[in-house]
Amino acid sequence: MDNNFLSFVKKESLHILRDRRTMLIVVLIPVMLMVLFGFAISTEVNDIKVAVVAPDRTDGVRDAVERLARNDYFTFCGYTDNGCIDALLRSGKADAVVVFAADFDRRMQQAVSGLPSSPAIQLVLDASNVNTAGAATAYLQGVLLGAESQQSLFETHMLFNPQMKSAFNFVPGIMGLLFILICAMMTSVSIVREKEAGTMEVLLVSPVRPFKIIFAKMIPYFAISCIVLIMILLLARYLLDVPMSGGAAGIFSLSMLYLLLSLSLGLLVSTIARTQVAALLISAVVMMMPILMLSGMLFPIENLPKFFRVVSNIIPARWYIDAVRKMMIQGASVMDVWQDCAILFSMTVLLLGVSIKKFNDKLE
Amino acid sequence: MNAIDIQRLSKSFGRVRALDAVSFSVGKGELFGLIGPDGAGKTTLFRLLTTLLTPDSGTATVDGFDIVNDYLSIRSRVGYMPGRFSLYPDLTVEENLEFFAALFGVRAKESYDLIAPIYKQIEPFRTRRTGKLSGGMKQKLALSCALIHRPGLLFLDEPTTGVDAVSRSEFWDMLASLKQNGITILVSTPYMDEASRCDRIALCNEGRILGIDTPDGIVRRFDAPLYAVRASNMYALLSAARRAEGVAECYPFGEVHHLVAGGGFDIRQFMDQLNELDGLSIKPAAPTIEDVFIKLMKR
Numbered sequence: 001m002d003n004n005f006l007s008f009v010k011k012e013s014l015h016i017l018r019d020r021r022t023m024l025i026v027v028l029i030p031v032m033l034m035v036l037f038g039f040a041i042s043t044e045v046n047d048i049k050v051a052v053v054a055p056d057r058t059d060g061v062r063d064a065v066e067r068l069a070r071n072d073y074f075t076f077c078g079y080t081d082n083g084c085i086d087a088l089l090r091s092g093k094a095d096a097v098v099v100f101a102a103d104f105d106r107r108m109q110q111a112v113s114g115l116p117s118s119p120a121i122q123l124v125l126d127a128s129n130v131n132t133a134g135a136a137t138a139y140l141q142g143v144l145l146g147a148e149s150q151q152s153l154f155e156t157h158m159l160f161n162p163q164m165k166s167a168f169n170f171v172p173g174i175m176g177l178l179f180i181l182i183c184a185m186m187t188s189v190s191i192v193r194e195k196e197a198g199t200m201e202v203l204l205v206s207p208v209r210p211f212k213i214i215f216a217k218m219i220p221y222f223a224i225s226c227i228v229l230i231m232i233l234l235l236a237r238y239l240l241d242v243p244m245s246g247g248a249a250g251i252f253s254l255s256m257l258y259l260l261l262s263l264s265l266g267l268l269v270s271t272i273a274r275t276q277v278a279a280l281l282i283s284a285v286v287m288m289m290p291i292l293m294l295s296g297m298l299f300p301i302e303n304l305p306k307f308f309r310v311v312s313n314i315i316p317a318r319w320y321i322d323a324v325r326k327m328m329i330q331g332a333s334v335m336d337v338w339q340d341c342a343i344l345f346s347m348t349v350l351l352l353g354v355s356i357k358k359f360n361d362k363l364e
Numbered sequence: 365m366n367a368i369d370i371q372r373l374s375k376s377f378g379r380v381r382a383l384d385a386v387s388f389s390v391g392k393g394e395l396f397g398l399i400g401p402d403g404a405g406k407t408t409l410f411r412l413l414t415t416l417l418t419p420d421s422g423t424a425t426v427d428g429f430d431i432v433n434d435y436l437s438i439r440s441r442v443g444y445m446p447g448r449f450s451l452y453p454d455l456t457v458e459e460n461l462e463f464f465a466a467l468f469g470v471r472a473k474e475s476y477d478l479i480a481p482i483y484k485q486i487e488p489f490r491t492r493r494t495g496k497l498s499g500g501m502k503q504k505l506a507l508s509c510a511l512i513h514r515p516g517l518l519f520l521d522e523p524t525t526g527v528d529a530v531s532r533s534e535f536w537d538m539l540a541s542l543k544q545n546g547i548t549i550l551v552s553t554p555y556m557d558e559a560s561r562c563d564r565i566a567l568c569n570e571g572r573i574l575g576i577d578t579p580d581g582i583v584r585r586f587d588a589p590l591y592a593v594r595a596s597n598m599y600a601l602l603s604a605a606r607r608a609e610g611v612a613e614c615y616p617f618g619e620v621h622h623l624v625a626g627g628g629f630d631i632r633q634f635m636d637q638l639n640e641l642d643g644l645s646i647k648p649a650a651p652t653i654e655d656v657f658i659k660l661m662k663r
Binding site: 004007008014015018197198199201203204206363364 | 411414415416417418436439440442444446448449450451452454455459462463464466467468469509510
């Protein structure tokens with residue numbers, strides 16, 4: 001590598017290091033997002049407040065209530081009577097009310113021995129949040145029938161994520177989004193800034209070919225992204241307990257490919273945008289929405305209307321998130337996700353080729 | 365061979381004709397000035413010659429290289445200082461200089477003798493961020509950076525715009541000493557008073573060249589008698605003088621109005637006609653480049 005290439009890299013690194021605010025944002029945003037999605041925003045249902053209506057507190061009822069109270073997902077908030085159910089749910093003092101039938105023990109007995117019987121338990125839930133209500137129903141059924149589960153018709157195994165932790169689902173999504181933001185946004189803005197400041201004019205009137213300058217720009221951003229990547233992986237592993245069962249090395253290499261892709265995308269944006277604001281708008285607004293909506297980060301791709309399902313194929317984040325999810329959680333190896341890798345690789349080559357071809361070494 | 369040869373060069377942006385069939389030559393080692401107001405096409409001409417733009421028609425060579433076909437050869441041979449401040453404000457003086465040296469594959473030390481007269485003045489501030497320098501210091505650094513690779517030609521687009529009067533004068537002294545090193549310099553300026561520091565000047569307006577000559581030669585083109593007039597009410601004087609008999613033209617010129625006499629102009633008659641104005645005085649004046657410019661522009 002020749003001397004002047006290294007001095008370009010040095011110059012770019014100085015720009016980045018002296019822009020403390022941007023540096024801080026780049027480092028803080030990933031940590032914030034990880035904590036936010038890992039803990040605060042979660043589709044898991046915790047701390048369900050349950051009230052119980054039990055006309056006869058028989059041994060069977062006591063037993064069931066005790067199981068409820070002991071369970072981490074539930075908070076037992078006392079016995080009540082039929083007339084108060086509505087008020088309790090409405091005021092939010094309870095999320096669910098379990099009503100035991102008067103002859104609960106007998107009905108259970110009949111059900112267990114396979115005799116026809118009327119329901120032994122009624123569940124009344126606050127379904128204003130569909131997700132919470134659905135999950136609570138499932139949990140309640142599981143806990144209340146726990147003792148009798150040997151007789152259950154179904155035996156369910158939740159593979160890969162038995163506790164259904166939402167962090168497992170979000171971490172790959174955050175990675176897919178974040179690297180596009182850091183790489184594409186920051187590279188494109190830094191190139192367009194030179195156009196705006198007029199320094200590009202001087203750079204162009206020099207013997208150095210422009211793409212050399214641009215590759216020099218990519219290197220420090222690539223380095224920062226790698227640091228962010230390591231940070232995210234560490235946070236995911238040790239803070240959120242994401243298993244990384246496919247091997248950290250594989251996930252890391254796949255992510256490096258994705259970083260390159262995002263950098264190329266930034267380069268392409270910089271050939272289109274004339275001002276920093278335009279570059280930001282293109283990278284943030286135009287690219288972020290499709291990534292959020294169509295990458296499978298928030299909504300499963302299978303649930304999208306057909307048109308958007310087709311569009312989602314060209315969103316690089318879709319393939320990356322898919323592959324990372326498989327590797328992190330299902331324990332797939334790089335070989336298992338070779339299709340995703342091949343698509344990402346082709347996209348990188350294509351983007352890089354187009355943007356170098358499009359990059360103008362004149363002012364018009 | 366001339367350093368710069370321009371043949372009927374034209375460039376339009378949409379419907380605006382920025383440069384309209386401009387032709388002229390600049391000799392080796394010449395300090396050539398492009399004088400004209402904003403929008404005269406000076407920046408467009410610089411960008412064409414530095415190969416940042418491609419002409420619509422016409423040809424030009426810089427140091428013998430065609431600006432379209434050999435543009436890469438030109439780029440390593442010229443030093444260019446764009447009109448806008450074009451260094452990195454977040455880098456220090458020294459870092460900027462070293463970066464531009466690396467850009468051209470040279471070491472800053474190797475060219476120190478050439479830039480020393482200029483760079484010495486800012487060297488005490490070499491660890492300061494460029495964004496925190498004064499206008500004059502920024503301009504000296506920009507010139508040092510443009511010279512770092514010892515170019516044979518220097519393109520300076522309005523280098524003195526936004527710089528204080530003392531620094532402007534110093535800057536022209538520096539250009540004169542660079543000329544001693546055999547460097548051809550093409551410089552543009554909107555300030556007419558700077559034109560006299562050039563070997564030859566081209567007056568330009570609205571994409572055309574109105575005249576090319578030495579500063580003295582340009583001034584000699586002004587053949588009509590010229591007077592400086594003043595009165596306590598300068599505005600009333602302007603409109604009254606324009607109506608007076610035998611006055612070809614009258615326009616504000618600094619603290620006075622310049623009056624160009626036409627056929628049948630008589631000073632005594634003029635004074636009589638305008639005797640209502642307080643403090644009226646009229647004196648013969650020596651024409652300047654600006655007078656020539658105004659005259660050529662009106663034609």
